[in-house]
Amino acid sequence: MTSRILQVALVQLRVGIDRAKNLENAAKLVKEAANQGAKLIALPECFNSPYGTKFFGQYAEAIPNGPSCDMLSKTAKENQIYLVGGTIPELDSKKYYNTCTVWNPEGNLIAKFRKMHLFDIDIPGGITFKESDILHGGNELATFKVNDILIGIGVCYDLRFEELAKLYRLKGCELLIYPGAFNMTTGPMHWEVLQRGRALDNQVFVMSISPARNEQGYIAWGHSQITDPWGKVLKQAEHGEEIIQGTLDFSECDKVRAQIPIGKQRRTDVYNTVNVNM
Numbered sequence: 001m002t003s004r005i006l007q008v009a010l011v012q013l014r015v016g017i018d019r020a021k022n023l024e025n026a027a028k029l030v031k032e033a034a035n036q037g038a039k040l041i042a043l044p045e046c047f048n049s050p051y052g053t054k055f056f057g058q059y060a061e062a063i064p065n066g067p068s069c070d071m072l073s074k075t076a077k078e079n080q081i082y083l084v085g086g087t088i089p090e091l092d093s094k095k096y097y098n099t100c101t102v103w104n105p106e107g108n109l110i111a112k113f114r115k116m117h118l119f120d121i122d123i124p125g126g127i128t129f130k131e132s133d134i135l136h137g138g139n140e141l142a143t144f145k146v147n148d149i150l151i152g153i154g155v156c157y158d159l160r161f162e163e164l165a166k167l168y169r170l171k172g173c174e175l176l177i178y179p180g181a182f183n184m185t186t187g188p189m190h191w192e193v194l195q196r197g198r199a200l201d202n203q204v205f206v207m208s209i210s211p212a213r214n215e216q217g218y219i220a221w222g223h224s225q226i227t228d229p230w231g232k233v234l235k236q237a238e239h240g241e242e243i244i245q246g247t248l249d250f251s252e253c254d255k256v257r258a259q260i261p262i263g264k265q266r267r268t269d270v271y272n273t274v275n276v277n278m
C-alpha cells in the first residue's frame with residue numbers, strides 16, 4: 001500500500017514588480033522547502049506579478065510556453081517534488097485568465113486550473129475589486145494524484161464557493177489547495193474561517209497560500225494556512241516571507257468520515273427539490 005502520509009510546504013513569498021526576480025526568489029525558496037523534506041510544495045496566487053487588474057495583461061504568459069512555466073518545470077524536476085505553481089496571469093486566444101499549474105517530479109505539467117469565480121466585490125471603505133474587467137473565469141475542475149491521494153485545486157475567491165469544494169469531495173479528493181491573496185479587509189474576517197469551513201464540510205485537508213504582505217498596491221493578508229479534516233488549523237504563517245511545513249496524515253480523513261459520517265447522511269432527495277440560484 002502506498003503511503004498515506006505526505007510532507008508539504010507552503011511558500012509565502014514576497015512579490016515585486018520585477019518578474020525575473022520573482023521567479024528567482026520562488027525557485028530559491030522552493031529549493032529550501034524541498035531541502036527541509038517537503039514532497040509537495042505550493043506557491044501563492046500571482047507569484048510572478050503584482051496582483052491587480054492593471055498588471056494581468058502586462059505579465060500574462062502563454063501556458064506552458066513562458067518563463068514562469070519554464071522555471072516551475074525545471075524547479076519541480078531539479079528538486080524531485082510536486083509543485084503547485086500558485087497562479088500566473090495567462091493569455092490564451094486573446095483572453096486572460098488567472099491560472100494555476102501543477103508539475104510532477106519529472107517536470108511535466110499534470111494539471112491546470114483557471115480561477116473559476118472572479119473576484120468582483122465592493123465593500124465601501126474597505127475594498128473594491130473587479131477581476132472581470134479583464135479576466136475570464138475558467139469552467140473546469142482540476143485534480144491530480146500524489147501517491148493515491150486525489151487533490152483538487154481552486155484559486156482564492158473560489159474558496160468562498162462551497163459547491164466547488166463539494167464537487168471535489170464527490171470526486172474523491174482528500175486535499176484541496178487554494179493559492180490565494182486575501183486582503184486587509186476580508187483577510188482578518190474570512191480567511192481562516194472559510195478554510196476551516198471547507199475542511200469541515202468536506203472532511204478534507206485544506207491548504208491556502210498567500211503572498212507575503214507588501215507595503216503598497218493590493219496588500220495581501222498573508223497567513224498561509226494548513227487545516228486538517230477536523231477543521232483544526234495545523235499551521236498558520238504570519239504575514240512576512242515564510243515557509244510553513246506540514247505532515248498530512250490522510251488516515252485522519254478516514255477517521256473523521258467514519259466517526260462523523262456526513263458524507264453518507266446527505267439528504268440530496270430534499271436538497272435537489274430547491275432551486276439553488278439566489
Ligand SMILES: NC(=O)CC(=O)C(=O)O
Pocket residue numbers: 119155156157158160181182183186187190
Ligand atoms: N482576492 C480574491 O480573489 C479573494 C478575496 O480577497 C476575498 O474573497 O476576500
